[in-house]
Amino acid sequence: MSGQELSHQPYKKRVFFTLLFTFLVILIIINVTLYLALTYYEFKDTQKTLKEIATKISQEISKENHEKLMNRSQQGSTEYQDIESYFKSVMAGNSKINDIYTMRTTSNPDELMFVVSGRDTADYNNNGEIEEDEEKAYLGEYYDTTGSPDMRLGLTEPSVDQEITYDKWGAWISGYAPLINDSGKSIGLVGVDFEATVIQQQRKNTFNTLLILDAVFLPITILVSYYLGLKLTRPFKTLAVGLEQIAKGNLKYRLPFKSRGDDRIFEDLFNKIRANAADAKKSYSDPEGIKKDSEDNQKFL
Numbered sequence: 001m002s003g004q005e006l007s008h009q010p011y012k013k014r015v016f017f018t019l020l021f022t023f024l025v026i027l028i029i030i031n032v033t034l035y036l037a038l039t040y041y042e043f044k045d046t047q048k049t050l051k052e053i054a055t056k057i058s059q060e061i062s063k064e065n066h067e068k069l070m071n072r073s074q075q076g077s078t079e080y081q082d083i084e085s086y087f088k089s090v091m092a093g094n095s096k097i098n099d100i101y102t103m104r105t106t107s108n109p110d111e112l113m114f115v116v117s118g119r120d121t122a123d124y125n126n127n128g129e130i131e132e133d134e135e136k137a138y139l140g141e142y143y144d145t146t147g148s149p150d151m152r153l154g155l156t157e158p159s160v161d162q163e164i165t166y167d168k169w170g171a172w173i174s175g176y177a178p179l180i181n182d183s184g185k186s187i188g189l190v191g192v193d194f195e196a197t198v199i200q201q202q203r204k205n206t207f208n209t210l211l212i213l214d215a216v217f218l219p220i221t222i223l224v225s226y227y228l229g230l231k232l233t234r235p236f237k238t239l240a241v242g243l244e245q246i247a248k249g250n251l252k253y254r255l256p257f258k259s260r261g262d263d264r265i266f267e268d269l270f271n272k273i274r275a276n277a278a279d280a281k282k283s284y285s286d287p288e289g290i291k292k293d294s295e296d297n298q299k300f301l
Helices: 005-062 061-069 071-077 078-092 150-154 196-247 261-285 287-300
Strands: 097-103 113-115 142-144 165-167 170-180 188-195
Touching: 005 078, 005 170, 005 188, 005 196, 061 078, 061 150, 061 170, 071 078, 078 097, 078 113, 113 188, 150 170, 170 196, 188 196, 196 261
Parallel strands: none
Antiparallel strands: 097 113, 097 188, 113 142, 165 170, 170 188
């Protein structure tokens, strides 16, 4: 390997790594932008779905039967079980739904009261005990709505949580719709819960998809960086070889460029250097030329 090739390697590596770093930064920016955009629209789509489900359910419930349910002892009544069975059928058709329930207002503006819930009390974590977060919301149980404006809004119009909410049952994203009786009065609301894990899984799936795409594009990025590095450094390497030939006194050397395109600038530069070197060689090989140059130098001094 010649000295020129050896001296050219560090430069070629710098160009390659600079290009690769630039492409990787661009790839990271694209990934972050895509992730934020996709998770945003997925969250919005989930919100839309929850609102639509809650609105449809609110239209199907018997408002007359719902108004009859006032205390826990009525959980075994026909009115309660009819609404509960409907909720369970909807939940069976959508695995993302953790619970469907109704609420009504109380004398306390910061509290609502559960009426019907489609979720069963069960040992969901299989630890042999029924814990508080595994119990069904019973008829007459109060719920503090402080800090839950989206739930309160559900008493008058379809709404949805704008962020994940937390209570004793876990973390949720919920949709709401008002229960309107025949007189046009709101008598409560319907709530539909998706566990926060639904959102978390969506985000995880998006992240994994982007990782797979990165695994595909990374080798391509490396190859493109290498190819561009070669293409960008080749003219300089060729010019360096030509200049070395001039330094050795080989003034007949020609660059292997075709006289067109971007390489023309290198060929023109090399030809000027070669011509100047030839003139200088001719001048200093001619005694008269040397004498003239000496006289010119004396005048300059």
